Amino acid sequence: MKNFDFLYDFASPNVYLVHKIMDQIEARTGAKANYIPILLGGLFRITNNTPPVQAFGGVTNKLEYERREMHRFIERYGIPFKFNPHFPVMTTAVMRGAIYAQSQDYGPRYIDVVFDAVWKDGLKMDDPAVIAETLTANGLPAAEIIEGAQSQPVKDRLFELTDQAAERGAFGAPTMFVGDEPFFGKDSLPDLEYWLGKEN
Numbered sequence: 001m002k003n004f005d006f007l008y009d010f011a012s013p014n015v016y017l018v019h020k021i022m023d024q025i026e027a028r029t030g031a032k033a034n035y036i037p038i039l040l041g042g043l044f045r046i047t048n049n050t051p052p053v054q055a056f057g058g059v060t061n062k063l064e065y066e067r068r069e070m071h072r073f074i075e076r077y078g079i080p081f082k083f084n085p086h087f088p089v090m091t092t093a094v095m096r097g098a099i100y101a102q103s104q105d106y107g108p109r110y111i112d113v114v115f116d117a118v119w120k121d122g123l124k125m126d127d128p129a130v131i132a133e134t135l136t137a138n139g140l141p142a143a144e145i146i147e148g149a150q151s152q153p154v155k156d157r158l159f160e161l162t163d164q165a166a167e168r169g170a171f172g173a174p175t176m177f178v179g180d181e182p183f184f185g186k187d188s189l190p191d192l193e194y195w196l197g198k199e200n
Helices: 013-020 022-029 040-047 062-077 092-101 107-119 128-137 142-149 152-168 186-199
Strands: 004-008 033-037 175-178 181-184
Touching: 004 013, 013 022, 013 062, 013 107, 013 186, 022 033, 022 186, 033 092, 033 152, 040 152, 092 107, 092 128, 092 142, 092 152, 107 128, 128 142, 175 186, 181 186
Parallel strands: 004 033
Antiparallel strands: 004 175, 175 181
16 A cells, blocks of 8 residues: 655645545545644745745736635535634644644544634634643643643654655645655645556
């Protein structure tokens, strides 16, 4: 079975949408996604990239099309979605939490909870009190995660993974890698599935 890497940051609505259908991709391909946390803002800085709102803000019809494309995807897959009223949410704290949580048996649950908190419930997940309340309400050990996320090795690892993402050829998210082959964005999912089938 050929697995693939999925670079993610809770900050991106498109990353959330891909996450919500990841089980379908895995079921169709027989491959397993390896979730790799990164800091999207850090990746933008390293690669001299800019967020779409800035990059396409002056392009007539571009952002309107992006919104329509997103809503078609949401409707097609029946994904619960609420554009976060606190956008852009600074996700450094919860991404550090992801680094810590991935070493625990509740790692996948943490990812689900935080993605839903940001993009289904519209919570302000850069507020420490909201983070603690959300994790606790969902049966996760909030104090343990928050403390673990503040350790220097966790902080260093998040920066390291972000640097490695750029070195591999990533410039944004969602980005998936099958070996050294990169696939960026929701539009690349059919090609990702084709490539996974080719590689098996």
